[in-house]
Amino acid sequence: MRGKVKCFEEELEKGESFTVMDAGLRVVEVKAITGTVDKCGELDDHFRYTRRRDLHERSRRHRIVEAFQKNAFFPPVDLYLYRGEYYVVDGNRRVSAAIQMGIAYIDANVTEYINRKNFIEIAGALYRRRFEQETGIRTIALSFENGFGFLRREAEGYRETGGPSLHGKSWYSQLFLPRCMKIEKSMLPAHYSNLRTGDIYILVGEFYLNFMGGIPEHTDYDTIISGFLFAHGLPFRRRFRGQVYRLLTHVFMHRMRRI
Amino acid sequence: MVFMVKPLRTLFMRIVLEKAIVFEERSYRFYEYLLGQAIFKDIFDLIKRLSGQELHHRIMLEEMQRRISVKGADPNRRKQLEIGQLPSEELDALCEEWPVISAEDSRETILNKALHKERCACRFYRKMMKLARSDDLKQLFQTLLGEEMGHAADIEEELEKILH
Numbered sequence: 001m002r003g004k005v006k007c008f009e010e011e012l013e014k015g016e017s018f019t020v021m022d023a024g025l026r027v028v029e030v031k032a033i034t035g036t037v038d039k040c041g042e043l044d045d046h047f048r049y050t051r052r053r054d055l056h057e058r059s060r061r062h063r064i065v066e067a068f069q070k071n072a073f074f075p076p077v078d079l080y081l082y083r084g085e086y087y088v089v090d091g092n093r094r095v096s097a098a099i100q101m102g103i104a105y106i107d108a109n110v111t112e113y114i115n116r117k118n119f120i121e122i123a124g125a126l127y128r129r130r131f132e133q134e135t136g137i138r139t140i141a142l143s144f145e146n147g148f149g150f151l152r153r154e155a156e157g158y159r160e161t162g163g164p165s166l167h168g169k170s171w172y173s174q175l176f177l178p179r180c181m182k183i184e185k186s187m188l189p190a191h192y193s194n195l196r197t198g199d200i201y202i203l204v205g206e207f208y209l210n211f212m213g214g215i216p217e218h219t220d221y222d223t224i225i226s227g228f229l230f231a232h233g234l235p236f237r238r239r240f241r242g243q244v245y246r247l248l249t250h251v252f253m254h255r256m257r258r259i
Numbered sequence: 260m261v262f263m264v265k266p267l268r269t270l271f272m273r274i275v276l277e278k279a280i281v282f283e284e285r286s287y288r289f290y291e292y293l294l295g296q297a298i299f300k301d302i303f304d305l306i307k308r309l310s311g312q313e314l315h316h317r318i319m320l321e322e323m324q325r326r327i328s329v330k331g332a333d334p335n336r337r338k339q340l341e342i343g344q345l346p347s348e349e350l351d352a353l354c355e356e357w358p359v360i361s362a363e364d365s366r367e368t369i370l371n372k373a374l375h376k377e378r379c380a381c382r383f384y385r386k387m388m389k390l391a392r393s394d395d396l397k398q399l400f401q402t403l404l405g406e407e408m409g410h411a412a413d414i415e416e417e418l419e420k421i422l423h
Contacts, residue, residue, distance in 0.1 A: 211307075211310075211311045211314065212311045212312075212314065212315055216315060216318055216319070218322075219318055219319075219322050220322060220325055222325070223318055223321045223322045223325060224318065226318075226321060227314055227317060227318045227321070230284060230287075230314075230317065231287070231314055238277065238280075240273050240274055240276075240277035240324070241277055241281070245274055245277070248270075248274070
């Protein structure tokens, strides 16, 4: 028996007031869509109707899946964002079809709900909005959105020809994405399992900024990661520190002294 | 003079760099320990700067080692990065254990220990600089030497303040 999707009204804290912000059109991870706004109790955890199993409903959903298979264009779904989870306002069938098709990301118009008492979250949302407005990049997701302040400053400092938005896009494609790929291949995600890759990127960047005034130039990012792991006392691999190399050094040093 | 075949020289270059990395790591841990000591609060900025620079040295050395290790790198480039002869005595100096700091040690004793190791590092990098064949390596060791000398001077200055 399948579970049901979350209900927005039930999740929203009772008696609290909220700041509602238009987060605009963005790319959303389908697995982050966990609930619905106006179809509470009617959808299973794959966003399929549980009660209305009539032919008409099946046929509609089937048509959407078929259109997805033919790579047809779909308008963005409408979502509410609350505490890092998305709730469908309009587009339950499209989300259901996306889940069925194994599609990872979907376009969505997002409206964000933030508790007015949660100043950290509000500040984070403002940092994110400013970052997105100035760089035109809306695909970065962070667990701690205050980090967008660091990303904005870094993107701003990344000098390339073109307008401010182009600066951000060059920074994103030439610096942020390649470095994030290296982070994903490193041991860092295992040590910081509660953080997203973007958060780890900020963690590393802020460490070097506070400690050394910034990441050393002309240095491979793998070396930067290795330095970070060492400085934080986290395990890291050093090939030339192995027993074989120690033995080799010992033997040759001994021979050289005799010579 | 001891000559070695080229692959062996490259291998030893990597091991030498690894030993230098270990040395810098110990230096970093040494200063990191001092950062947590209450008696050094008044020279916190100096110690933080020194530890930051030791970490930077480690990064520079690892980067050089990585460049030597990159598969498919230009053979001429790799050849240039080799060194002619192993500086065995200096390596021995590097292999020494980092002095243990005890709670009873005075500021003067600890700063003297730090000064001793900074001077060891200076001797090591000076020798390495003479032996390095490529401009890149010479420049790296020269930079490290210059910075280690700077560290020694900073520590000496601090010792002067304590003594007078």
